[in-house]
Every structure is written in C-alpha cells, then in structure tokens.
Amino acid sequence: MTSLPATRPAKRLGLAIDLDTCVGCHACATNCKEWNTGGMSGPLTDVEAYGAEQRGVWFNRVFTYEVGGEGGAGRTVHFPKNCMHCENAPCVTVCPTGASYKRSADGIVLVDHDKCIGCKLCSWACPYGAREYDEVEGVMKKCTLCADKIFNETLPEVDRVPACVAACPAKARHFGDFADPTSTVSRLVADRGGYDAMPEKGCRPTSKYLPPRPGRRGPDVPAPTERPALEGAGRFLKWVDRVLSR
C-alpha cells in the first residue's frame, strides 16, 4: 500500500552523517554497491561497465562542494548522499502499484521489485535523487538502509549496521534510531546541531547531517615572494649567491 503509515513509526532508523570528518574517500559508496549487489535488491546492474559511458545503479553518491569562496577563504566539504528514509516520503505516495512502501515498524522506505512497473515516477518525486532505475531489470531500486544486514541474526551483532557505516574509515557515518532520544544518533544531532538536507521540500528526512565545525585555520599565509634582487652587489657577492642558490 503506498499510503504512508497512519501513525509515526515506533522506530525511525536512519543515518547521522558527519560532514566535519568525512574525507570523501567514497568507501561508503563502494561498500554499499558491494553489499547490495548481492543483497535483497541485487544485482545493482551496470551498463557499458567497461565502455566509454558506463553507468549503473548506485544507492550512495559522494559529492564534493566548495563552501565560502575559493582559495584560502573556502573550505572543501564532502557530502555523501543516499536515501533519507523520509517521514513524509513523496516517492511512496506517488507509486501507482503499491511497490513502494514505508515500513510502519522502523520507517525504512523500500521497493517490492516484483510489483514495480518501472514508471520512474518515484524518481521524479524525490528531491534527493535517491531513486535509481535499473535499466537491465526494468524496476526502480533504492537504498534499503541495508535492511537485509541490520536485522540479520546470522551476522555478529557488531556487523549489523549498514554497509556504508561499516566501511567508513573516518567514522563519519552513524546509524541508529532517531525516535530514541538516548541513541547515539539522537545525541549527536542534539550536541552538534544536526539538520535536515533540503528541508524546504517538506519531506521530513529521517537521516541528518552534522555540520562542519568552525575552521581552526590561522590568518592566510602570504604567498612566497621573489628573492630580493642583487642590485648593487659586487661580483663576489653575486658569485656567492649563485653558489648558495644551487
């Protein structure tokens, strides 16, 4: 059923992504592809994988932005982006078939690939670009928050986190329940001023971003200047300068 859950899910699972520590290594995106191509949404197909214009299904993409101007004034911010598992998910309500749904237990937004007709309307409705069309299988796919991993009791408990979180070498990605005020992600959001991306679209994303901390950079270092000219120096001093400059 593509109506949203009537009541707010008891759990609101999502990610808190720390833009201060993300180093833009794309490990999250790579491990996401690795896990999910063999998971419940697999395969994440590629087209022209070895050709000039390769394209394929990715659930997680890392953008790099420059903020506050160029040069010394600016800072580089890496911005990983995948499904926000919105509370007010427009991708779910536009679905004509019932393939898209939001789970009432934990708020995860999923696609039933056996029902999807591949009309792509959900990708038109999502402002985050989180919906992917698998042109080989003819259906829409999306981030599952690794629902086939985080609840998988055959895995050690420490591994029951989304693949992107497990892979992050900078510990910039945190997974948890935003409905629980004592959870790590809730406390991080409270302490760090976590916020919604693109809030003006009214989707009420579950996942949050933690802003970059203020820079610790000192004043701009002046660019190195030319060596002082040797005008007026005698031949000896010029010879010494040449020798010492070698």
Place this chain on the structure above:
Amino acid sequence: MHPAYSVILFTTASGAGYGLLVLAALFAVAGLLPSTALLGFVTLALALGLIAAGLASSTFHLGHPERALRALTQWRSSWLSREGVLAAATFLPAALFAVGWVFLGKTGGLFAWAGVAASLLAIATVVATSMIYASLATIPQWHMALVPVGYLALGLASGAVLLELVTRAFGVHRATFDAVAIVALLVAWAVKSGYWSTIDRITSTSDLGTATGLGRFGAVRLLEQPHTEANYLMHEMGYVVARKHAGRLRSIAHVCLFAGPLLALVTAIFAPAVTALALTVGAVAALVVGLLVERWLFFAEARHDCMIWYGR
C-alpha cells in the same frame, strides 16, 4: 526533464481524444449532431482510438509493461493510479453511449446520461493526467494550477478542432462548432502564454546552500560530482537540449498550435464547403505539429530540483 516520446504521444493523443469525446457527446446529447450511424462511428472511433493509442503508448516507457494493470490499485494516494482508474472507467459509459449512437441511432434517455457521464469522466481523466505532473513539488515548472488548466484547455481545444474536421467532412457543420473551437483555442493560447511567462519568472525555492545546509558558511559550489560519467538521474532529470532552443520552439508552438489553426478556422467560415474542409485539414495538421512541440517543451523546460545537487 527528459521528454520521452511515448509520454508526449500519450498526453497529446489522449488529451485530444478526451476533448473530442467530451464535445461530441455533449453536442449529440444536445441534439446539435445528428444520431446517424456512420457519423457516430467515425467520431467515437476517432476519439476512443486516440485515447486507446495514447494509453497504449504510455505503457511503452515502462520497465515492465506486462504489469501495467497493477497501476490501477493505489488510487488512494497516487495521481498516476487515479488517472488509470478514471481512464478505464470512462470507457464504460463511452461504450454504452457509442452503442446507442452507432447501433440504435439514439442519443437520448439512458444514452444521454451515458454521454454526460463519459464527458465528466473524460474531463476528470485529463485533470488526473495533469495532476501527475502538477503534484510534484520537485519540479517548480509543473507544480502550479496552470498545468491542469493548460492540459484541460489544450485537450478541449484540440478536440474541438477535430470535431470541426469530422463535421465539415460529413456536411453536418454548425456555426456553434466554430464558436466553441475558436473560443477554446483562444483560451488555451491565453493559458499557455501565461504559463510560459510564469515559468520564465519563477526559480526553485532550493539552491545548493539550502540543499546542503552549508549556505550559512557562504556560497556553495560543486567541486566534484560523484561520478565521471552521467548517471540515470542526470539523463532523466538533467535534460538540457531543448532549453537552448526554447524561444524558437515556443514561437513554433504559437504559430502552429494557436495562430495557424485560428486563422484557418476563421477563414473557413467565409469559404465554400470544399475550401473550408481543406482549411480545416490544414488546421488539424498544424495543430498536431504545434501540440507535439508544446508537449516536448513542457518536459524539456522542466527543471528537477535533484539536479541542484549536481550544481545545475
């Protein structure tokens, strides 16, 4: 937005078909069209044929056309599903009305009610089609009341021009049909001109600063996109070809969709029957070109907010 040919064909053909169905049914019920079998057959076959061709075309862009009937299930939340349900529902009274007109020579009584019901459902279907686009908050050029008004006005205008052609060909033409077609074209022209000047003014409520939440630190610009090659989203949402020629294409639409057919229909009023028919054929030909250009622009000029992430 990428203009898929199947969707352009679907919205223009079904819009014209529904417009013709609405007007033919109402005029027949009002007694302005004779209830002769061949006229009824040609008119309704043209209307229902355009609708059916449009609906069939709309399934071509699906990844799984064989599952298309599933799209009738989620009418509680989805405009696309509502459109499918209304389109299917329109066929029932339309078929009953066609039986009365074509096989029994009757357009009154029960068949009149069927005709009115088919007209109302046809109008509702066109509105539902347009709401698929107008309901998307992600596309500022679509998320406005002018979109359903424009779809309805263009559907009725194109249906009215088709009715002119059929009635002139059968020699059952009336001045009322001229009046309806000319007024419908003028209204559609006004709505579409208003739409174009509106989308020239508006911009998205989002930019990279609001999207990333980093605007508080200063201007945000894209340094590197996630991939070296364009992905599905950039192919589907980042279509830029037509925007480059939008001005010229709009001029073509102004001439072919509105000015040309209006001039032809007005001239036909004062022309002898054969010349009038030829002029009406010309009006339909121009209308087809104009409609296709207009609908292509409708998609190509729409900018999706998810392209903001890509710095576009």
